[in-house]
Amino acid sequence: MLALLICGNCHYANAKMRYGVITDYHCAGYTDEGSNEVKGVVLHHTAEPTIAQSINVLTNKKKNVGCHVLIDTDGTRYIMCEPTTIAYHAGYSRLGNRDRCNEFTIGIEFQGNTLEQPLTDHQIESAIEYLLPLIKQYNIPIGNIVTHEMVRTNYMKAYPKKKCWEKVDITQQEYKRFMKALRKRLPKAHKR
Numbered sequence: 001m002l003a004l005l006i007c008g009n010c011h012y013a014n015a016k017m018r019y020g021v022i023t024d025y026h027c028a029g030y031t032d033e034g035s036n037e038v039k040g041v042v043l044h045h046t047a048e049p050t051i052a053q054s055i056n057v058l059t060n061k062k063k064n065v066g067c068h069v070l071i072d073t074d075g076t077r078y079i080m081c082e083p084t085t086i087a088y089h090a091g092y093s094r095l096g097n098r099d100r101c102n103e104f105t106i107g108i109e110f111q112g113n114t115l116e117q118p119l120t121d122h123q124i125e126s127a128i129e130y131l132l133p134l135i136k137q138y139n140i141p142i143g144n145i146v147t148h149e150m151v152r153t154n155y156m157k158a159y160p161k162k163k164c165w166e167k168v169d170i171t172q173q174e175y176k177r178f179m180k181a182l183r184k185r186l187p188k189a190h191k192r
Contacts, residue, residue, distance in 0.1 A: 019075035019126040027058045027066030027080035029088030036086045037104040040095050040144030041131065042151055043178065045170045046070070047113045051078075054111055064088060067107035069130055075122030083134055092164045093151035095144060099158075101151050105144070106134065114174040124181050132185065142186065147175050 044067065046054040051072045057063055058070060058080055066087035070078040081087050089107025093100065108130070110123050134140065148169040156164055 017129060019077055019122070019129060021077050021079060023079045025055050025059055025078055025080060027087055028061045029058075029064045029066030030081050031086045031088075034086055034103065036084050036102075036106070038083055038106060038134065038138040038140065040101070040105040040140060040146065041134075042090050042093070042095075042101055042105045042107050042146060042148050043110070043127075043170050043175060044089065044107060044148045045110045045112055045114045045119075045174075047168075048111070051111050054109065058109070067109040069106075069127075070109045070111065071123050071126050071130075072111045073120045073123060075120070075126035077126055077130055083138075090148060090151055092155045092159075092162060093148075094154040094158050095146060095151050099155065105151075110170065114171045115168060119170075119174050119178065124178055127178065128182050128185050131182070135186065142179075142183070145179065145182070147172070 046057070048054040048057060051070075054070055055078065058065060058067060067080050067089045068083055068085070068087055070080055072078070083106050086102050087107050088102055089109070090101035090105060093102070095101050095105065098104065108127055110119055110127070112119075131140075131145075148167070149172075152164055152167075156162070
């Protein structure tokens with residue numbers, strides 16, 4: 001299928017894609033102040049039972065949360081904001097020696113709850129289709145593709161007296177499954 005022309009400088013414009021892309025929704029949790037440096041990716045699951053409920057949470061101004069892309073079980077991608085937008089998806093977080101992951105990572109939300117159901121093959125393939133051009137464009141190291149739980153745990157280790165919301169996110173089993181599929185599709189130069 002041919003992608004719809006989404007946003008002016010979006011990396012999908014007129015690209016050939018297997019999965020549908022919807023741009024009708026925009027996350028409520030983002031800022032126009034500054035630009036996302038795009039040095040990594042944080043994977044999440046919505047823990048909501050339906051895509052409609054996930055969209056409602058992500059577009060609700062009172063909740064003020066966000067992500068860059070929401071991926072439904074059939075692989076449909078809901079582009080919630082541009083990769084260079086700072087979206088509020090990671091909260092208290094640390095990747096490597098750097099805090100505030102919202103400022104330098106892309107947030108991907110998978111519809112569903114991986115504690116109850118694994119990611120679908122369509123979700124994995126759609127996320128890879130989304131990420132491959134970004135990994136190349138921004139030279140994202142494979143080690144900077146992590147889960148929300150990983151960056152929150154790193155933050156709590158660095159700041160043991162700070163309180164963080166306890167939230168179970170994408171399971172390590174599903175993370176490993178996703179990363180195995182991604183590694184198979186990465187160009188040799190990015191498998192480091």
